[in-house]
Amino acid sequence: xxxxxxxxxxxxxxxxxxxxxxxxxxxxxxxxxxxxxxxxxxxxxxxxxxxxxxxxxxxxxxxxxxxxxxxxxxxxxxxxxxxxxxxxxxxxxxxxxxxxxxxxxxxxxx
Amino acid sequence: xxxxxxxxxxxxxxxxxxxxxxxxxxxxxxxxxxxxxxxxxxxxxxxxxxxxxxxxxxxxxxxxxxxxxxxxxxxxxxxxxxxxxxxxxxxxxxxxxxxxxxxxxxxxxxxxxxx
Numbered sequence: 001x002x003x004x005x006x007x008x009x010x011x012x013x014x015x016x017x018x019x020x021x022x023x024x025x026x027x028x029x030x031x032x033x034x035x036x037x038x039x040x041x042x043x044x045x046x047x048x049x050x051x052x053x054x055x056x057x058x059x060x061x062x063x064x065x066x067x068x069x070x071x072x073x074x075x076x077x078x079x080x081x082x083x084x085x086x087x088x089x090x091x092x093x094x095x096x097x098x099x100x101x102x103x104x105x106x107x108x109x110x
Numbered sequence: 111x112x113x114x115x116x117x118x119x120x121x122x123x124x125x126x127x128x129x130x131x132x133x134x135x136x137x138x139x140x141x142x143x144x145x146x147x148x149x150x151x152x153x154x155x156x157x158x159x160x161x162x163x164x165x166x167x168x169x170x171x172x173x174x175x176x177x178x179x180x181x182x183x184x185x186x187x188x189x190x191x192x193x194x195x196x197x198x199x200x201x202x203x204x205x206x207x208x209x210x211x212x213x214x215x216x217x218x219x220x221x222x223x224x225x
Binding site for chain 1: 114145150151152153154155201203213217218
């Protein structure tokens with residue numbers, strides 16, 4: 001199963017945009033790109049997913065590179081409640097094959 | 111409630127004792143997953159149930175671990191003869207389908223501490 005690479009940590013200021021990168025150079029043509037986040041002492045929470053085209057929802061936007069070897073999760077205006085660990089995950093087949101790395105720990109400064 | 115419910119939220123036990131962790135998935139979700147998360151680590155897949163199909167047990171770390179799902183709803187994860195390395199947060203998730211693009215809904219987890 002293809003793996004992803006993310007920075008260990010990032011920092012942002014409140015109300016500023018945040019761009020969380022993810023590299024997945026071994027992605028296959030049928031892999032979906034998923035993003036989840038995990039707030040302290042909680043289970044992971046779905047954020048967004050995509051295949052080839054950029055995606056937008058109420059929480060975030062997902063920008064996928066044309067060659068699909070990388071993607072970026074965009075939080076348009078960070079809030080203190082967005083401080084969490086963000087996981088970028090690939091899935092091919094079904095959800096039990098999701099490989100969870102260590103994610104990016106996002107700190108949001110007031 | 112409408113979400114995935116797990117109990118107990120915290121469990122402290124002595125080495126060698128058996129523990130049972132319970133998961134009540136979202137009503138109507140046919141797929142149910144158990145994951146384990148050790149301190150500072152990502153999630154580790156344990157077991158997966160989908161409808162009436164045989165469960166995928168490929169992630170269970172040893173034969174001390176077992177799980178069942180009764181009536182296609184509630185699931186119980188059992189750890190026999192607990193060891194200190196079993197200490198972790200055990201997370202349950204459910205989804206409508208096992209489709210690769212399906213969204214997983216997680217519970218808040220059961221934190222297990224083995225002394």
